[in-house]
Amino acid sequence: MTGVAGTAGRWQSLRERIPAPLADAGLVALAALDVWLNLWNETSQGLALAAVACAALVFRRRFPLTVLLLTLPVTLLEDVVVAPLAALFTLAVRSRDRRLLAFCVTLAAIATAVPSPLDVAGAYDRPWTLVYFGYPLATAAAPVLLGQLVQARRDLSRRLVEIEEAKDHERELHAQAVLARERAQLSREMHDVVSHQVSLIAIQAGALQVAAKDTGTVEAARTIRSLSVGTLDELRTMVSLLRASGGDATELTPQPTLADLHRLVETSGIPVELTGELPATVGTPAQRALYRTVQEALTNVRKHAPGAAARVELSHDTDEIGVTVTNAPPTRPSLPLPSARQGLVGLQERADMLHGTFEAGPAADGGYRVRMRLPARQN
Structure with a gap:
C-alpha cells in the first residue's frame, strides 16, 4: 500500500508539473498509438469509434463520466486499453461516489471481457470468457484505485494547508489575547496607582491654595492643582482607550x-x-x-x-x-x-x-x- 501511495504521489506531482494542454496532447497521441498497434478491425465503424475515444480524452477533466462512456464502445471492437483506463483514472480523481466508480469499473470490465466481434464468439468461448472476466476487472480497478489515492493525497494536502492556516490564526489570536491582557492590566494599574497619587497631589495642592497666605505660594499651588487635574483627565482618556482593547487580565508584575x-x-x-x-x-x-x-x-x-x-x-x-x-x-x-x-x-x-x-x-x-x-x- 505504501508503494502504491508513493506511486500516486509521484503521478500527481508529475501531472502538476506538466501543462494541461501538453498533457492532453500527449495522452491523445498515446491512445492513438495504442489503437494503431492493436487495430485489427479496420472497418469504418471501428475507426470511427477509435477516433471518438481518442478525441474525447481532451474533455475528460470537464466531463469525466461522459468521456468514459465514449471510450467503452471501441473496446467491443478493438483490443485497446489506454483510452478507457485514462478515462477511468480521471473519473476516479474527480468523483467521490464509490457506487458510481464500482459500476464504471464493472462496466469497463464487461466491455473488455465480452468476446469480440460479438457475432463470432461460439458457445465454447462463454465459460472461458467468464473465467477471464477477473483479469479485465482487475485491470479496470487499478486506475480507479490510483485515482482515489491521488484524490486522497490532494485532500490531505489541502487539509494540511487548512491546519497550518488554522494554527497561524490561532497564534495570531493568542498574540492578540496576550496584548489585550497586557493592555487591560496596564489600564488598571495606571488607574489604581498613578491616578491614586496624582489625585492626592491635586487635593494637597488645593488645600495649600486655600490655606496659603503668600501670593506666590497660592499661584504655585494653583498651577500644581491645574496640572494635576489635567493629568488626571489625560489618564482617564488613556485608561478608557486601553480598557476598550483589553479583556480579563492576569497580573503580570x-x-x-x-x-x-x-x-x-x-x-x-x-x-x-x-x-x-x-x-x-x-x-x-x-x-x-x-x-x-x-x-x-x-x-x-x-x-x-x-x-x-x-x-x-x-x-x-x-x-x-x-x-x-x-x-x-x-x-x-x-x-x-x-x-x-x-x-x-x-x-x-x-x-x-x-x-x-x-x-x-x-x-x-x-x-x-x-x-x-x-x-x-x-x-
Missing part, C-alpha cells in the same frame, strides 16, 4: 497585598479606622483584589467626600472573605476632579474573575459604601 494595607491606610491623608483581619491562607489574587478595593475607595473619599472619615472592615467566615469601606458624608464641597468610574469598573472585573461579588452605592447616612466579597474556597 508584582502587586501589593494585604501586608501593605496598613501603610495604605496610614498614607491615605484622611482619618481611617481599620478593623478586622483575614486568615493567612488568603490567596495572592484575592489579596490584590481586596487591596485595590480599599485603595480605590479611599481615593474616591478624598476626591468626592473631602473631610469625611472612613472605616475599613475586613471580614471572613467559612465560605467568604471580604472587605467593606464606608465613609461619612463630606464636610466641605469636593473639588471638580475628572472621573469616569473606571476604578469601580475595574473592581467589578476583579470580582468577576474571582467569582465574587462587588457592590458600590450610597449609604443610609449620606455617605458611601464599597464592598467586595470573594469565595474563601478559591483562596
Whole structure:
C-alpha cells in the first residue's frame, strides 16, 4: 500500500508539473498509438469509434463520466486499453461516489471481457470468457484505485494547508489575547496607582491654595492643582482607550497585598479606622483584589467626600472573605476632579474573575459604601 501511495504521489506531482494542454496532447497521441498497434478491425465503424475515444480524452477533466462512456464502445471492437483506463483514472480523481466508480469499473470490465466481434464468439468461448472476466476487472480497478489515492493525497494536502492556516490564526489570536491582557492590566494599574497619587497631589495642592497666605505660594499651588487635574483627565482618556482593547487580565508584575494595607491606610491623608483581619491562607489574587478595593475607595473619599472619615472592615467566615469601606458624608464641597468610574469598573472585573461579588452605592447616612466579597474556597 505504501508503494502504491508513493506511486500516486509521484503521478500527481508529475501531472502538476506538466501543462494541461501538453498533457492532453500527449495522452491523445498515446491512445492513438495504442489503437494503431492493436487495430485489427479496420472497418469504418471501428475507426470511427477509435477516433471518438481518442478525441474525447481532451474533455475528460470537464466531463469525466461522459468521456468514459465514449471510450467503452471501441473496446467491443478493438483490443485497446489506454483510452478507457485514462478515462477511468480521471473519473476516479474527480468523483467521490464509490457506487458510481464500482459500476464504471464493472462496466469497463464487461466491455473488455465480452468476446469480440460479438457475432463470432461460439458457445465454447462463454465459460472461458467468464473465467477471464477477473483479469479485465482487475485491470479496470487499478486506475480507479490510483485515482482515489491521488484524490486522497490532494485532500490531505489541502487539509494540511487548512491546519497550518488554522494554527497561524490561532497564534495570531493568542498574540492578540496576550496584548489585550497586557493592555487591560496596564489600564488598571495606571488607574489604581498613578491616578491614586496624582489625585492626592491635586487635593494637597488645593488645600495649600486655600490655606496659603503668600501670593506666590497660592499661584504655585494653583498651577500644581491645574496640572494635576489635567493629568488626571489625560489618564482617564488613556485608561478608557486601553480598557476598550483589553479583556480579563492576569497580573503580570508584582502587586501589593494585604501586608501593605496598613501603610495604605496610614498614607491615605484622611482619618481611617481599620478593623478586622483575614486568615493567612488568603490567596495572592484575592489579596490584590481586596487591596485595590480599599485603595480605590479611599481615593474616591478624598476626591468626592473631602473631610469625611472612613472605616475599613475586613471580614471572613467559612465560605467568604471580604472587605467593606464606608465613609461619612463630606464636610466641605469636593473639588471638580475628572472621573469616569473606571476604578469601580475595574473592581467589578476583579470580582468577576474571582467569582465574587462587588457592590458600590450610597449609604443610609449620606455617605458611601464599597464592598467586595470573594469565595474563601478559591483562596
